[in-house]
Amino acid sequence: MTTSFNPIPAERVGDQSPSIWVELTALAAESRAVNLGQGFPDGPAPKFVTEILKKISKKPGLVEAHQYTRGFGHPKLVEMLSKWYTTFYKVNVNALEDILITVGAYHALYYAFQAWINKGDEVIVIEPAFDCYGPQIRFAGGIPVPVLMQLRERAETAAEFKINFTELEEKISEKTKMIVINNPHNPTGKLFTLSELESIAELAKKYNLIVVADEVYEFHVEKHLDMIRFASLPGMFERTISIGSAGKVFSVTGWKLGWAIAPKNLLAPLKTIHQNCAYTCSTPTQLAVAKAFAYEFPKYFNNSKKSYLAYKLPKEIAVKRAKLAEMLATAQFSPIMPEAGFFMVADYTNAKNIPIFTKSSQKESDDPADLLFTRWLCREKKLAVIPLTAFFSTPEMKHSNSSMVRICFFKKGETLDNAKKILDMFAQ
Numbered sequence: 001m002t003t004s005f006n007p008i009p010a011e012r013v014g015d016q017s018p019s020i021w022v023e024l025t026a027l028a029a030e031s032r033a034v035n036l037g038q039g040f041p042d043g044p045a046p047k048f049v050t051e052i053l054k055k056i057s058k059k060p061g062l063v064e065a066h067q068y069t070r071g072f073g074h075p076k077l078v079e080m081l082s083k084w085y086t087t088f089y090k091v092n093v094n095a096l097e098d099i100l101i102t103v104g105a106y107h108a109l110y111y112a113f114q115a116w117i118n119k120g121d122e123v124i125v126i127e128p129a130f131d132c133y134g135p136q137i138r139f140a141g142g143i144p145v146p147v148l149m150q151l152r153e154r155a156e157t158a159a160e161f162k163i164n165f166t167e168l169e170e171k172i173s174e175k176t177k178m179i180v181i182n183n184p185h186n187p188t189g190k191l192f193t194l195s196e197l198e199s200i201a202e203l204a205k206k207y208n209l210i211v212v213a214d215e216v217y218e219f220h221v222e223k224h225l226d227m228i229r230f231a232s233l234p235g236m237f238e239r240t241i242s243i244g245s246a247g248k249v250f251s252v253t254g255w256k257l258g259w260a261i262a263p264k265n266l267l268a269p270l271k272t273i274h275q276n277c278a279y280t281c282s283t284p285t286q287l288a289v290a291k292a293f294a295y296e297f298p299k300y301f302n303n304s305k306k307s308y309l310a311y312k313l314p315k316e317i318a319v320k321r322a323k324l325a326e327m328l329a330t331a332q333f334s335p336i337m338p339e340a341g342f343f344m345v346a347d348y349t350n351a352k353n354i355p356i357f358t359k360s361s362q363k364e365s366d367d368p369a370d371l372l373f374t375r376w377l378c379r380e381k382k383l384a385v386i387p388l389t390a391f392f393s394t395p396e397m398k399h400s401n402s403s404m405v406r407i408c409f410f411k412k413g414e415t416l417d418n419a420k421k422i423l424d425m426f427a428q
Contacts (some may be wrong), residue, residue, distance in 0.1 A: 012139050020371070020390045027375065034418045037384040038342065038405045039186070043412030046308055047287075048295060053288040064285050071275055073101030073259070076284035078419055080293040082309040084259055085242075089232045097264040101281050105245040105258035107214045110136050112212050112260060113178075115269035117142035118120075121177040126163060126402070128391030130186050130214070141356045145171050146393050149188070157337045158190040158345075165199050173204065173298070176333035178210045179203070181230060184217040187391050187406040188345055189338020191225055201233050210266070211236065215243040216258075217341040219309045220317055220410075225339055231261070238263055241270075246289045249309070253412075255285045259295055316410075317342060320322045326407035331426040342410030345388055347366070348373060349403045351426045366395075368402035383422045 018046040019129065028035045035042075056065045062161055064076075072078070075095075082297035093099065100107040109132065119141035125133050125148045134144045147168045151160040181200060183192045204211050213230035221227045231240040241262040247253035260270055299307035321337070328335040346371075348354065355376060356371040370387035378384045386406040389398040409416070 002028055009023060012141070014135070014138060019386070020132070024374065024378070024384065024386065027378050031378050031382055031384070033378045033382045033384040034415060034422060035384045036409070036411065036419055038041075039408050039410075041251045041412070044416055045252045046250060046312075048308065049252060049288065049292045051220045052291045052295070053284065055421070056288055059139060065282065065287050068280055068367050069286060071280045072271055073099055073165065073281075074261070074283060075291060077101060077290035077293075079243075079284045081259060081261070083297065084293060085229075086156050087233075088229050090175055091231075091237045093261060094264070097269060098223070098261055100260045100274060101286060101308070102258045102260060102274065103278055104247060104256040105214065105243050105278055106172055107133060107278070108211065108241075108243045108258045108260040109214065110139075110269040111273050113137050113140040113142065113242070114273055116210055116266075117177060120175060122175040124168065124176060124179040124209075125393070126168075127393060127397060128187055128388060129393075133180055134393050142173075142337050144393060145400060146194075146397065147171055148397060148420050148424030151188075151336070153334060154334075158185070158188045159183070160336075161188050161190045163196065163199075165203075165319060169203060169240070172207050172209075176207060176209060178212060180212045180214065180336045183252050184212040184215075184221060184227070186217065186313070186341055187388060188336065189341045189343055190228065191221060191339040194228055196227075197228055197233060201230070201236050204239060205235065209239070211240045212243065214243045216243065218244070218247055220315060221314065221340040222318065223270075227340070233399045239266070241266055246285075250289065250292055251313070255282075255289070256356045257281060257285055257289055320409045320411070320416065322409060326418075327416070327420045328407070328424050331422075331423040333426075335377060335406075343406050343408055345404045346404050347404050353426050353428070358382055368398045370402040370405055374405060380423070381422050382418055387389045 021346045028037060059065060078095040078099045081099050082093045085093045102111065113136045115138035117137060120143050121142045122258060123137045123142050125146050127148050137144045147162055151161050184404055215229060218227050231237040231242050241260055243260045246257040247255050255369060260267060294307055300310045304312050305311045325335045325337060328346045332351045334350060336345045338344050357372040368389040370389050374385055374387045388404040388406055389402050392398045392401055
């Protein structure tokens, strides 16, 4: 049967080819590879969190758990988030006006751009950057403007990824509406210092910018370092949309619950979109997350060893981080030690027993070297990682930053042990 029906998608959709994530996820499954690419823990979720949901599931008559809840967020969840973030920000976060519950942090980011970006507005994006920012900004009609973080040669820690603030300011124009900051930073594992955040705050005030602060890894921070939430800086709550993730906080990424926190005037247009889109999120998981936050509150702020967020999670992260770094170093990769999050980037170019990847390695492709290496590693060695160039937006940036890969170390011991067996082959 033939047809002439060939509709043209809306221009805002742009490139409809599969993303690098779709390609590499499929390749990992096809190759049955050890997956250190995707950013999720593959071990058991925290028992106290799943037990809460289990108890909720055993009460079928509990209307507040199983029926529609308040569209902008379950009352008990926004009340708990208000309690936590009022403490963090040192300003009053109104539960009913300043918090919106969304289908994961992705959803909150999408709302923020749709709500505030008009056609032609420019948005400063610090790169490398999580790859949904650019497409979401373009969906809203905006123009992402990349500012590259520089890494000195032979750097050893993620702290050495540095913003050139002179260059950043030069990228700001009369069309600039917003700046996006991801802290702790994915993919590098950098934790921004007070001085760096204050420099961004000064520019936001000077040029009257909205700040989108993606802080989903806020609890995945080395114990001796301070997580400074952007909205806690003087005068910044009033111009910041802060993004969080229950999936990241409690290691239950499949629950897909996130939030946006901002003063009423900044949050109102996000709510307008939400009430005509998702309307409301999963009720039982919202209630379970509320109870998990309530359970954690006294333990966390008393720094109890019984606290998952203050003690158990950072300890687990530290052990797995050190294990991966040792594995990579033994394989003659050059790891850049992260300060936060659950990713590590590493230079693979000095490892033995790997092909030389250049632009000429594929006759019909101009793919960057790290993508070629990643495909080879997955197909031939059965280890899945992510090329760092997936986090850059321009061909120039990609080809000048193609010597590293991003690796997720927040995996169960068995997964890391299996990865070690593969990496050990490079040391032989």
